[in-house]
Amino acid sequence: MNTFAVGDVQGCATELERLLDAVQFEPGTDRLILLGDLINRGPRSLDTLRLARSLGDSCLALLGNHDLSVLARLSMADLGRPLNATAQEIAAAPDAEALRDWLRQLPLAIDHPRALMIHAGLPPQWTRTDALRLAGEVERALRGPDHAEFLRQMYGDEPTRWSEQLSGFERLRFITNCLTRLRYCRADGQLALSEKLSPQQTMQGDSQAALVPWFAMPQRASAGERILFGHWSTLGQVYWPRHRVWGLDTGCVWGGRLTALHLETWRLIQAPSDGHKKPGAG
Numbered sequence: 001m002n003t004f005a006v007g008d009v010q011g012c013a014t015e016l017e018r019l020l021d022a023v024q025f026e027p028g029t030d031r032l033i034l035l036g037d038l039i040n041r042g043p044r045s046l047d048t049l050r051l052a053r054s055l056g057d058s059c060l061a062l063l064g065n066h067d068l069s070v071l072a073r074l075s076m077a078d079l080g081r082p083l084n085a086t087a088q089e090i091a092a093a094p095d096a097e098a099l100r101d102w103l104r105q106l107p108l109a110i111d112h113p114r115a116l117m118i119h120a121g122l123p124p125q126w127t128r129t130d131a132l133r134l135a136g137e138v139e140r141a142l143r144g145p146d147h148a149e150f151l152r153q154m155y156g157d158e159p160t161r162w163s164e165q166l167s168g169f170e171r172l173r174f175i176t177n178c179l180t181r182l183r184y185c186r187a188d189g190q191l192a193l194s195e196k197l198s199p200q201q202t203m204q205g206d207s208q209a210a211l212v213p214w215f216a217m218p219q220r221a222s223a224g225e226r227i228l229f230g231h232w233s234t235l236g237q238v239y240w241p242r243h244r245v246w247g248l249d250t251g252c253v254w255g256g257r258l259t260a261l262h263l264e265t266w267r268l269i270q271a272p273s274d275g276h277k278k279p280g281a282g
């Protein structure tokens, strides 16, 4: 059995098919793990969802911020809010309900023997066990009867500091923001959710000096754990040996590459992008 963890596909189904061909992926024998942001931005979101779902137990997938955003839009459309192009395409499909239900039961963290897997990041206070337990709280909310209300309450950058005392939607929002959106923390351990630049860029300006990539935070409680994540296409480097983390979003939808990590050998396999979006185009 071969296990391949793949970074953000973002609707680039053609590149995903190319990558699966390149590794001679055998459904039923091999396993594909998608690190979130399966959809949005790219040209073939619906096909990406259908492909992932059609693989059954041979595909595990994480929820990313884009997947959650489409779920939220589909949910808010019931209130008359407009859909974006991806949500529209999914809503109009004959298998829309099945795809939406499939998305809604995806996890926010995967406890794999070879690594902890998340879409974005962890705050410095959480251990691996914390991350899995707290991801479970959001997963239960998404699968439960109040999922539409959770999706409506999900947006926002507050609170910025973790406390086990947080409760209700504030607690769920903090957990969701870490696992699906986080790139940087401030030196005092608060989340800095609006920062998207690469570490090289943030180190150039004084105003950004206090920002630290989440995985480089001193005394991070999850230090020592091997962690795989996506979400950060401007990172500029896949493997960070000092921190034992792999950032597998290599910007396929921006004209970069789609990257797979073979977990049995730690070998990287990449498929070139057909080139879809210019950075800044949404």
Ligand SMILES: [Mn+2]
Residues within 6 Å of the ligand: 037, 064, 065, 066, 119, 180, 230, 231
């Ligand atoms: Mn993302």
